[in-house]
Amino acid sequence: MKIAVIGLGYVGLPLSLQFARSCTDVIGIDVDPKKVELINRGLSYIKHIQAADVAERVNAGKLSATTDFGCIKDVEAVIICVPTPLTKNREPDISFVLDTGRSIAPHLAKGTLVVLESTTYPGTTDEDLRAVLEEGSGMKAGVDFYLAFSPEREDPANDQSKVKLIPKVIGGYTPACLERAIALYTRAIDTVVPVSSCRVAEAAKLLENIFRSVNIALVNELKSVYAAMGIDIWEVIEAAKTKPFGFMPFYPGPGLGGHCIPIDPFYLTWKAREYGKNTRFIELAGEINTAMPEHVVHCVADALNSQRKALNGSRILIIGLAYKPNVDDERESPSYALMNLLTERGAKVEYYDPYVPVIKPTREHLHLAGKQSVKWDRATISSFDAALIATNHNCVNYQELADWAQCIIDTRNAMADVKIAAGKVWKA
Ligand SMILES: NC(=O)c1ccc[n+]([C@@H]2O[C@H](COP(=O)([O-])OP(=O)(O)OC[C@H]3O[C@@H](n4cnc5c(N)ncnc54)[C@H](O)[C@@H]3O)[C@@H](O)[C@H]2O)c1
Numbered sequence: 001m002k003i004a005v006i007g008l009g010y011v012g013l014p015l016s017l018q019f020a021r022s023c024t025d026v027i028g029i030d031v032d033p034k035k036v037e038l039i040n041r042g043l044s045y046i047k048h049i050q051a052a053d054v055a056e057r058v059n060a061g062k063l064s065a066t067t068d069f070g071c072i073k074d075v076e077a078v079i080i081c082v083p084t085p086l087t088k089n090r091e092p093d094i095s096f097v098l099d100t101g102r103s104i105a106p107h108l109a110k111g112t113l114v115v116l117e118s119t120t121y122p123g124t125t126d127e128d129l130r131a132v133l134e135e136g137s138g139m140k141a142g143v144d145f146y147l148a149f150s151p152e153r154e155d156p157a158n159d160q161s162k163v164k165l166i167p168k169v170i171g172g173y174t175p176a177c178l179e180r181a182i183a184l185y186t187r188a189i190d191t192v193v194p195v196s197s198c199r200v201a202e203a204a205k206l207l208e209n210i211f212r213s214v215n216i217a218l219v220n221e222l223k224s225v226y227a228a229m230g231i232d233i234w235e236v237i238e239a240a241k242t243k244p245f246g247f248m249p250f251y252p253g254p255g256l257g258g259h260c261i262p263i264d265p266f267y268l269t270w271k272a273r274e275y276g277k278n279t280r281f282i283e284l285a286g287e288i289n290t291a292m293p294e295h296v297v298h299c300v301a302d303a304l305n306s307q308r309k310a311l312n313g314s315r316i317l318i319i320g321l322a323y324k325p326n327v328d329d330e331r332e333s334p335s336y337a338l339m340n341l342l343t344e345r346g347a348k349v350e351y352y353d354p355y356v357p358v359i360k361p362t363r364e365h366l367h368l369a370g371k372q373s374v375k376w377d378r379a380t381i382s383s384f385d386a387a388l389i390a391t392n393h394n395c396v397n398y399q400e401l402a403d404w405a406q407c408i409i410d411t412r413n414a415m416a417d418v419k420i421a422a423g424k425v426w427k428a
Pocket of ligand 1: 011096100152
């Protein structure tokens with residue numbers, strides 16, 4: 001079987017490798033020629049994906065990459081894994097999905113299966129994507145070609161999170177579409193979970209992400225309530241999670257990050273308006289989580305104040321630019337919000353993150369492009385008035401940080417087990 005995977009990012013590349021491992025010929029398509037070139041040379045551009053793994057599939061002739069959509073005419077299935085961000089006004093931007101649909105449509109052969117994996121609002125597959133595919137191909141979904149939605153579940157940097165082992169929810173546009181999609185995914189994935197429609201599958205993915213966003217907001221709120229009472233939220237969570245049923249731990253932090261949790265819930269908010277419905281939980285969680293960087297900056301100011309220093313003019317080191325531990329992904333990272341808020345108040349801000357040695361140019365943070373991670377040594381670390389732990393990478397030596405830093409503001413409880421002088425760590 002030959003398939004095409006479109007969008008070779010954090011979702012598309014591991015998925016392509018898993019299909020290639022499962023006796024499927026995979027052609028990866030991406031608009032980024034650099035990614036295409038690296039894959040064809042057997043290299044990886046994602047930290048947790050080994051180049052050897054890519055090289056093995058490429059050398060076995062099971063994986064290749066291209067920027068040319070013409071190859072769609074020769075494949076039995078097409079899987080779309082392109083970005084679904086928000087616009088500046090925080091509305092869904094499905095232009096990447098629709099552009100991909102327009103690029104596929106002229107090459108679509110009769111009987112091909114098209115599956116969307118990008119996270120999105122219910123109706124994207126059977127309304128928006130179907131419309132561009134039908135218009136560009138002159139064929140009918142469910143009659144001439146098959147259409148389905150199957151959300152990706154990725155947990156970057158979690159070694160136990162293997163594409164093959166994570167159950168895959170699948171919804172088809174028609175029962176025949178569903179049957180085709182099940183046949184495709186059972187080649188590579190151990191467990192598939194069929195549901196009655198594309199919309200149910202789209203809605204299930206949103207529920208998973210909204211669940212995280214709301215629960216993170218809850219512990220973020222409790223963090224400041226309990227702190228005012230002199231109670232440490234981290235100790236509370238450790239105690240609560242010993243309950244063997246009906247509880248699941250979520251942890252506070254400096255705000256949401258990544259390409260999913262800060263964004264996806266608002267896809268539903270936007271779509272719900274079409275039906276005259278409000279999404280109050282989502283909006284409230286968004287409000288609380290978005291306010292976290294401000295809360296952290298207040299804590300930094302308090303910590304400096306206790307040493308008779310002002311934020312204005314202080315040198316602050318942010319530790320961890322990536323949005324979660326042990327990954328190199330800094331999209332939507334709250335560290336950027338922290339950098340901006342601290343700089344606005346006159347602080348001089350640098351960062352340390354071995355996984356993000358230099359900040360790449362992006363539309364949102366163009367002013368930070370080219371900024372480099374500082375060196376990790378006593379002279380450098382001790383030269384800052386305060387170190388702010390935004391992400392707790394395992395590779396950071398927290399004992400050295402304790403010994404070298406003048407003052408530490410910890411948003412991740414990273415210093416919990418480290419020997420350190422009393423009063424030097426401030427939890428935020
Ligand atoms: N990253 C995650 O952990 C994760 C988890 C679950 C779901 N998702 C969802 O999966 C989707 C993809 O996310 P990602 O993290 O892999 O994004 P990504 O930015 O890492 O990768 C997307 C890739 O698509 C390519 N691309 C963009 N437009 C294209 C086009 N028109 N044609 C071909 N290629 C195109 C980009 O060059 C890029 O390589 C999003 O909807 C996201 O919400 C992501």
